[in-house]
Amino acid sequence: MNDLVVGFIGFGLIGGSLAHALREQNPKHRLIAYYYNKNKVNSGLTKAVQDGVLDDIVFDLECLRECDLLFLCAPVLSNISYLSKLKNIVKTTCIITDVGSVKGNICKEAVALGLGSQFVGGHPMAGSEKTGYTNSSSRLLENAYYILTPTKETKEGITEILYSLIKSLGSIPVILSPSEHDDITAAISHVPHIIAACLVNMVKKADNEDKMKTLAAGGFKDITRIASSSPVMWQNICLTNTDSILHFLDNYIDSLNEVKDSLSANKEEAIFDFFQSAGEYRDSIPNTSTGLLNKVYELYLDINDETGAIATVATLLATNLISIKNIGIIHNREFEEGVLRIEFYNQNSCEAAALLLRKHNYTVYER
Ligand SMILES: NC(=O)C1=CN([C@@H]2O[C@H](COP(=O)(O)OP(=O)(O)OC[C@H]3O[C@@H](n4cnc5c(N)ncnc54)[C@H](O)[C@@H]3O)[C@@H](O)[C@H]2O)C=CC1
Numbered sequence: 567m568n569d570l571v572v573g574f575i576g577f578g579l580i581g582g583s584l585a586h587a588l589r590e591q592n593p594k595h596r597l598i599a600y601y602y603n604k605n606k607v608n609s610g611l612t613k614a615v616q617d618g619v620l621d622d623i624v625f626d627l628e629c630l631r632e633c634d635l636l637f638l639c640a641p642v643l644s645n646i647s648y649l650s651k652l653k654n655i656v657k658t659t660c661i662i663t664d665v666g667s668v669k670g671n672i673c674k675e676a677v678a679l680g681l682g683s684q685f686v687g688g689h690p691m692a693g694s695e696k697t698g699y700t701n702s703s704s705r706l707l708e709n710a711y712y713i714l715t716p717t718k719e720t721k722e723g724i725t726e727i728l729y730s731l732i733k734s735l736g737s738i739p740v741i742l743s744p745s746e747h748d749d750i751t752a753a754i755s756h757v758p759h760i761i762a763a764c765l766v767n768m769v770k771k772a773d774n775e776d777k778m779k780t781l782a783a784g785g786f787k788d789i790t791r792i793a794s795s796s797p798v799m800w801q802n803i804c805l806t807n808t809d810s811i812l813h814f815l816d817n818y819i820d821s822l823n824e825v826k827d828s829l830s831a832n833k834e835e836a837i838f839d840f841f842q843s844a845g846e847y848r849d850s851i852p853n854t855s856t857g858l859l860n861k862v863y864e865l866y867l868d869i870n871d872e873t874g875a876i877a878t879v880a881t882l883l884a885t886n887l888i889s890i891k892n893i894g895i896i897h898n899r900e901f902e903e904g905v906l907r908i909e910f911y912n913q914n915s916c917e918a919a920a921l922l923l924r925k926h927n928y929t930v931y932e933r
């Protein structure tokens with residue numbers, strides 16, 4: 567990729583992670599971030615300059631005139647409001663994209679302002695409940711799906727350029743329409759965040775002596791981790807993807823009422839089926855999770871059912887200096903016969919192991 571001038575508006579967890587990844591991909595890109603308050607500069611931005619991740623902080627949107635590529639990385643409503651301010655500033659050749667969790671409104675606004683031809687919506691499907699540059703890392707984007715939503719008017723070639731750039735940063739680009747994006751993310755991200763917050767608030771209300779908080783175990787913590795996310799960010803998401811969120815919230819309320827009915831009527835079989843069908847679908851979700859917290863580097867491998875087969879694989883990897891984090895036979899619906907699952911410490915080891923094992927005629931599955 568050529569040396570680019572890349573601008574950021576909003577420079578926290580996601581903006582910072584993109585900047586890290588761009589810097590690693592090509593140290594010669596010029597990376598600049600706009601900040602809206604000259605008198606109280608965000609310490610993350612100053613740190614990014616010290617780290618050599620940013621070249622400059624600018625306080626005037628006019629300074630973004632030189633950008634070849636502009637990432638809007640503030641909360642969704644702020645990103646939308648910047649488009650009208652940028653309209654008479656950016657070059658016509660500048661590609662404008664955003665990273666917001668909702669895509670319909672911003673794509674519509676870009677078209678309405680006449681910026682549709684140079685705008686492509688973007689959304690890295692990776693992140694965490696943490697905020698700010700200090701929590702950012704290029705690893706956040708590694709192997710993460712990164713959705714791109716061109717507008718009806720995006721000029722030919724623009725989406726392709728962004729697609730290649732995203733790929734070169736280690737993410738997996740996927741193209742969707744803005745409405746399909748908003749529907750999918752309402753179901754798999756936005757409603758689950760609301761549910762996590764509801765669960766926490768339910769316990770908070772009932773927990774008069776903090777006994778519940780003290781005793782809260784792994785399951786509760788797993789399902790509510792995302793309740794610690796930025797309230798501003800989630801307020802913005804709820805205010806912009808309202809229709810899709812309401813639709814899936816209605817479905818969710820229906821399913822809660824079904825469970826309630828099964829419990830009230832003591833329907834043993836229905837209660838069992840409820841948990842079983844959820845478990846089956848949950849187990850079928852690929853384990854190649856994204857984000858800093860749960861990244862898993864794993865391979866699956868057919869091996870002969872004979873003594874020493876696992877040891878042979880482990881020895882082959884060890885003699886090639888590839889460290890194993892975990893190894894074991896697994897059985898699930900996808901691999902009915904059972905396969906060997908090997909987990910590694912990082913992406914490089916995982917890729918090197920796949921190459922090596924294939925060279926030794928093993929059948930390797932990467933998910
Ligand atoms: N946190 C996550 O896991 C993910 C977030 N997103 C989206 O990325 C965007 C940014 O989120 P994060 O980086 O997580 O949040 P963050 O809170 O870490 O960073 C947001 C940054 O925007 C700045 N900002 C706020 N209002 C601004 C304004 N009016 N003008 C300029 N800058 C402003 C803040 O100072 C902060 O540095 C949001 O639109 C969010 O929907 C997308 C994928 C994952």
Ligand SMILES: O=C(O)C(=O)Cc1ccc(O)cc1
Pocket residue numbers: 666667690691692693694695755792857
């Ligand atoms: O922390 C998590 O697991 C998340 O779900 C992070 C996240 C938050 C918002 C998005 O639009 C995408 C990903």
